[in-house]
Amino acid sequence: MKQILHTMIAAFTLFIIMHPDKASGIKDPDLSLKSEGAVLMDAKTGRILYEKNGHASMYPASITKIATAIYAIENGDLDEIVTVSEKARNAEGTKVFLEEGEQVPLKRLIQGMLINSGNDAAIAIAEHMSGNVEQFSKDLNEYLLKDVGVEQTNFVNPSGLFDPDHRTTAADMGKITKYAIKNEQFAEIFGTKSMEWEGETWQTTLLTHHKMLKQRPYEGVTGGKNGFVSQSGFTLVTAAQKNGLSLIAVTLKSPNDSGTYNDTEKLLDYGFGHFETKEIAPAASLVNDKKEPLQLTEPIPYTKGKDEKVTTKINRLNELVVHGEDGQELASAKLEPAIPEGQGISQNLQENKEEEDKYFSSHFFLAAIAAFLLVTFISGTLYWQTKR
Structure with missing residues (x-):
């Protein structure tokens, strides 16, 4: 029984770690360069x-x-x-x-x-x-x-x-x-x-x-x-x-x-x-976690892989930071106080947030299914063991 449980736990762990949709960052290809x-x-x-x-x-x-x-x-x-x-x-x-x-x-x-x-x-x-x-x-x-x-x-x-x-x-x-x-x-x-x-x-x-x-x-x-x-x-x-x-x-x-x-x-x-290369424009105001209105004074360009997902957030220093999949900082800029306008968040950031939420939601859903199946299997196994 213990061996079965260990096997299932290992399989579950591998599913979470090795799922092909997991963000893994941009990896250098082998370009076979002659230059040292x-x-x-x-x-x-x-x-x-x-x-x-x-x-x-x-x-x-x-x-x-x-x-x-x-x-x-x-x-x-x-x-x-x-x-x-x-x-x-x-x-x-x-x-x-x-x-x-x-x-x-x-x-x-x-x-x-x-x-x-x-x-x-x-x-x-x-x-x-x-x-x-x-x-x-x-x-x-x-x-x-x-x-x-x-x-x-x-x-x-x-x-x-x-x-x-x-x-x-x-x-x-x-x-x-x-x-x-x-x-x-x-x-x-x-x-x-x-x-x-x-x-x-x-x-x-x-x-x-x-x-x-x-x-x-x-x-x-x-x-x-x-x-x-x-x-x-x-x-x-x-x-x-x-x-x-x-x-x-x-x-x-x-x-x-x-x-x-x-x-x-x-x-x-x-x-x-x-x-x-993408750009976050200073067209709309932004808000931090204290709901204070902020704004960019100039556009923030950042370069990413064409299929790379990026995340954006405002830190405690009121800096807007863009991160790549591998956690690398792609760009950052100090935000200035601003008068609130509209929804308080730029379209670029909203799109990034929605993409990020969708990405993590899909992975959470898959993980939840795997966990449910694992728990069901273990419960059923224990149940039949006690009935013997």
């Missing part, structure tokens, strides 16, 4: 939608220039004239062939650095902003820590040339890019496909080095930067937008150039195929 590190990030909220060794410390190569560019844009005067030094003129690697003493507007140097990956332009920017490369690196790291919120990044030069102490992670590069593309001037340069370059000794048309903007187009790509040094492998940062969803794909340490683009396409295909 990768992150797919929602550009609006910062939610990481996929990662592979996303927090592993690696060498970034020239995608470092994303950080140098946004720092210079936010802390410099783009119309200011920069005088090129001998050190900048003699920079290693890719150049825009600046000459010592040449005078170039700061904005043009940023363009030459991002579009053509000019290491000479990067050094000229650093020296102009902070006096020398060493001080610029300190200023840049402090800026990235305080303003961007990186956690594992340390840059020792503005260009990404190899140094064992020049490191970052895919997750941090996603954060840096998310921050940078909010700046209109950065976003414009980041997405430039070509521009005329009239240097003192070099006149040409600069073409972006990011193939998904030119030679290998991908629908929705709005900007990007590639990188390579032998120690880092091939690195790539890509921004894309489609159907209201904005994504950032970062790949680090790919064994070859085609691999990093293949991986980026897989990341973007996965993102656009499985996620969507």
